[in-house]
Amino acid sequence: GESVGLHLPTLSVQEGDNSIINCAYSNSASDYFIWYKQESGKGPQFIIDIRSNMDKRQGQRVTVLLNKTVKHLSLQIAATQPGDSAVYFCAEKGASGGSYIPTFGRGTSLIVHP
Amino acid sequence: DVKVTQSSRYLVKRTGEKVFLECVQDMDHENMFWYRQDPGLGLRLIYFSYDVKMKEKGDIPEGYSVSREKKERFSLILESASTNQTSMYLCASSPRPRPVGYTFGSGTRLTVV
Numbered sequence: 692g693e694s695v696g697l698h699l700p701t702l703s704v705q706e707g708d709n710s711i712i713n714c715a716y717s718n719s720a721s722d723y724f725i726w727y728k729q730e731s732g733k734g735p736q737f738i739i740d741i742r743s744n745m746d747k748r749q750g751q752r753v754t755v756l757l758n759k760t761v762k763h764l765s766l767q768i769a770a771t772q773p774g775d776s777a778v779y780f781c782a783e784k785g786a787s788g789g790s791y792i793p794t795f796g797r798g799t800s801l802i803v804h805p
Numbered sequence: 806d807v808k809v810t811q812s813s814r815y816l817v818k819r820t821g822e823k824v825f826l827e828c829v830q831d832m833d834h835e836n837m838f839w840y841r842q843d844p845g846l847g848l849r850l851i852y853f854s855y856d857v858k859m860k861e862k863g864d865i866p867e868g869y870s871v872s873r874e875k876k877e878r879f880s881l882i883l884e885s886a887s888t889n890q891t892s893m894y895l896c897a898s899s900p901r902p903r904p905v906g907y908t909f910g911s912g913t914r915l916t917v918v
Contacts, residue, residue, distance in 0.1 A: 725906070727907075727909075732911070732912075733911050733912070734809070734895050734897075734909030734910050734911045734912050735848075735895070735907070735909045736909070737906060737907065737908070740906070780847070780848070792838075792850060792853065792863075793907075795847050795848040796847060797845065797846065797847035798847060
């Protein structure tokens with residue numbers, strides 16, 4: 692079946708550095724991708740999304756890059772802060788029970804050291 | 806601030822009990838979802854609903870049922886709780902026509918002993 696996965700389960704960075712979290716997807720028909728952030732003890736929170744007709748989208752301190760050729764998605768966080776420490780999930784619009792149900796990756800834990 | 810509220814943060818139940826997990830959203834969203842989250846397995850979809858009284862099975866519906874009697878409320882039912890249902894349960898909602906833009910609740914950590 693289709694899958695969404697993350698290259699690294701844990702990423703440690705120093706405060707102030709830029710962070711890059713990667714995600715590979717396998718469904719070439721996926722046309723919508725989302726990044727979520729989950730802090731300890733909380734539910735996932737929407738960060739940023741991107742459609743397949745775009746290569747890049749920027750938000751506040753975050754940028755998502757989409758490379759459809761190699762089916763790769765990344766989340767870049769500029770000037771990482773301790774408050775960015777969380778688990779980050781990518782999701783793609785999948786086919787689990789319906790064309791709009793996303794498939795979630797397993798998450799990467801970002802640890803920011805002060 | 807828009808919210809998805811799950812009635813309990815922590816629950817401890819005995820094997821064989823019938824367990825109800827409640828979720829309420831105040832955003833008038835049509836779509837509601839129940840996921841379980843386990844270490845190393847990520848988020849797995851149990852059931853979802855596109856409208857009142859409507860339900861669809863997700864990837865792992867066995868041992869669960871749901872109820873959507875009102876638009877704002879989506880309940881997950883464990884008919885006879887088992888230890889392998891110990892998990893974090895997450896409810897989410899989203900509007901049409903873009904159900905992927907989820908708002909999640911804070912989760913219910915259920916322990917079955």
